[in-house]
Amino acid sequence: MLATMVILAMVITGVIAVSPVVDFGDVRRTVLTHDRLDGVPGSGGEGYSYLATTPGGAPVTWTCEAVIEVEVNPQGAPEGYAELVDSALATVNEASSFTFEVVGETDDRTFLDRGAGPVLLGWADEEEVPDLAGPVAGLGGASYLTGPRGARSVTGTVVIDTDLPRGWFRGMDEEAVLVHELLHVLGLGHTEESGQLMAAQHHGQSELGEGDLAGLAALERHACRP
Numbered sequence: 001m002l003a004t005m006v007i008l009a010m011v012i013t014g015v016i017a018v019s020p021v022v023d024f025g026d027v028r029r030t031v032l033t034h035d036r037l038d039g040v041p042g043s044g045g046e047g048y049s050y051l052a053t054t055p056g057g058a059p060v061t062w063t064c065e066a067v068i069e070v071e072v073n074p075q076g077a078p079e080g081y082a083e084l085v086d087s088a089l090a091t092v093n094e095a096s097s098f099t100f101e102v103v104g105e106t107d108d109r110t111f112l113d114r115g116a117g118p119v120l121l122g123w124a125d126e127e128e129v130p131d132l133a134g135p136v137a138g139l140g141g142a143s144y145l146t147g148p149r150g151a152r153s154v155t156g157t158v159v160i161d162t163d164l165p166r167g168w169f170r171g172m173d174e175e176a177v178l179v180h181e182l183l184h185v186l187g188l189g190h191t192e193e194s195g196q197l198m199a200a201q202h203h204g205q206s207e208l209g210e211g212d213l214a215g216l217a218a219l220e221r222h223a224c225r226p
């Protein structure tokens with residue numbers, strides 16, 4: 001099947017904008033326009049959307065029960081990053097039948113140009129990854145193969161902004177950003193329902209909501225259909 005597929009050597013990305021729970025009047029509160037990075041309008045269901053779809057409307061996601069390898073680039077990572085990553089991956093793994101698995105560390109920094117290999121997870125600033133400019137906390141997405149029988153993700157990227165406004169973050173929140181980006185890697189886009197972790201703006205929600213879980217279940221259904 002692989003041989004009949006064409007690789008799209010681009011990463012589809014989604015962004016999460018940071019918005020403080022309390023309005024400090026900071027210019028960084030400016031809401032981003034996400035354009036096509038947001039997800040496919042009208043796709044998905046109650047409380048969730050798909051980041052990308054095939055011409056037939058199916059979500060772009062991984063193979064059924066895929067074990068998804070992750071390499072971590074620790075450059076610029078916060079103290080305790082290994083536990084942070086482990087915890088975020090465990091949260092997603094418990095909530096879905098896909099399994100993220102850290103296979104090691106790397107000095108690879110090809111966040112936006114990934115055609116193969118493990119998902120790259122790391123930290124960068126806006127000089128290196130311009131899409132992290134402004135109130136963006138992170139980017140996440142997948143590269144996928146497409147062919148006559150559909151599309152499937154083969155690798156991906158999670159990159160977290162090293163300039164996160166930490167005064168706005170409490171304990172769990174950096175993990176919440178990681179989980180949000182990992183759900184982009186799996187194939188979910190943003191939702192307009194603000195109570196969901198996949199809402200484009202972060203208002204302090206730290207746990208997966210019903211829409212997030214329904215979205216993960218929908219991805220699994222598509223991945224595992226005969």
Ligand SMILES: [Zn+2]
Binds near residue numbers: 016017184190
């Ligand atoms: Zn996002």
